[in-house]
Amino acid sequence: MSATFPGGAWADPGWAAVHESTDVVAELSAALFPGALRRKDQRWWAEQYVRGLLRADGRKSVRRIASAVGGGAAEQSLHHLISASTWTWTPMREALAHHLQEVVPPTAWVVQPMVIPKVGEHSVGVGRHVAPGPGRPDNGQQAFGLWFASERSSAPVNWRLHLPGGWLRDPERRRRAEIPDGTAEETLEECAAAVVRDTLRWGLPRLPVVLGATGPDPGATFRRYQAAGAPLLVRIPGSAPVTVREPSLPGYGAGPLSAQRVTDSVRALRRPVRWTDPSGGQESVRHSLVVGVPVVLPRTGEHRGRPGLLLGEWSDPGRPPTEFWLTDLEGTPPPVLLRLAKLARRAAWDCATTGSEVGLRDFVGRSFNGWHRHTTLASVAYAARVLADADYGVPEPVEAHSA
DSSP states (O other): OEEOOOGGGGGOTTHHHHTTTTOHHHHHHHHHSTTTOOSHHHHHHHHHHHHHHHHOOSSOOHHHHHHHHTOHHHHHHHHIIIIIOOOOSHHHHHHHHHHHHHHSOOSEEEEEEEEEEOSSSOSTTOEEEEOTTTOOEEEEEEEEEEEEEETTEEEEEEEEEOOOHHHHSOHHHHHHHTOOTTOOOOOHHHHHHHHHHHHHTTOOOOOOEEESSOOSOHHHHHHHHHHHTOOEEEEEOTTOEEEEOOTTSTTTTSOOEEHHHHHHTTGGGOEEEEEEOGGGOTTOEEEEEEEEEEEEOOOBTTBOOOEEEEEEEESSTTSOOOEEEEESOTTSOHHHHHHHHTHHHHHHHHHHTHHHHTTTTOOOOOOHHHHHHHHHHHHHHHHHHHHHTEEOSSOOOOGGGOO
């Protein structure tokens, strides 16, 4: 089923009223909450929290959410639901994923980073991160979301909050932030892979995983996802070394060469492809040229590199290639792979726009549990927007595995 994204229309505070007749929130609440929230009053306040996320203007603090659904009398109950209750979020996320898989089936999973700026030092996981855009260090939290994505829609279904070592090695900080026992230190790349492994336990169809950037060791990146059984499509810099695998192609036998040099040497084999640019609206179709080069994937520890495909994209035929992707989906046609790669743009755009509208970054408490409960209910609010604007019809074909 195809979900439409009306762009700026979602910023209209009247959105909830326009879609009140559909009552998607009530339908989602009935489908998702009973397995995660045992008590009827918890289910009631969780539904009000989601409605408040959709209706409240500006930053989605508990006070503003309460004002949008019931005034000051609701504030204490909503605060308790998020920060002082005992319900766990995993069953709700799993139910959300299965629900979206059924009604708006994705083409791929996108691992989307989310930096949450913070001024103070007490919010769980806060530390020094590189903020997107200016590229300067900034204070904040770093999380990774797993997004179900297709060409016309995306939605988050699972989250993992990165915890710097300083939070895990300090017993007092751990206690105050309610960090669960057994939580171990991990790199950003390990954190991103872990959210995929966690989601794979839910018995969903295994789809390609799209990463908008690789870590410093592409071999380690492929090792993590191969171990999880997840096919991977990851963006790499043009300077990344690759080894041509096909004897008939330029560069075969020359050892590692830069991705840019390899793709430039086979520019005569480029093929046209059309893709949808989310920043330009639903009807914004762009054209690129793409080429796929059989390569050997980076070595993973002691194991020899596996067969893979290097993807090069040209947005301007007369200039050098603009993006490079590496994948173990070697049997998938390059135009299909490029459209899959563009789903990273889809999720990034939706996280920055609609994600902000439903308050994905707006939790103002300090606890690990509170952050996860808020982000889970914000994901439910996000799904309500997708489903309220969905064109219920024939599901989109999942073409990623076509030959």
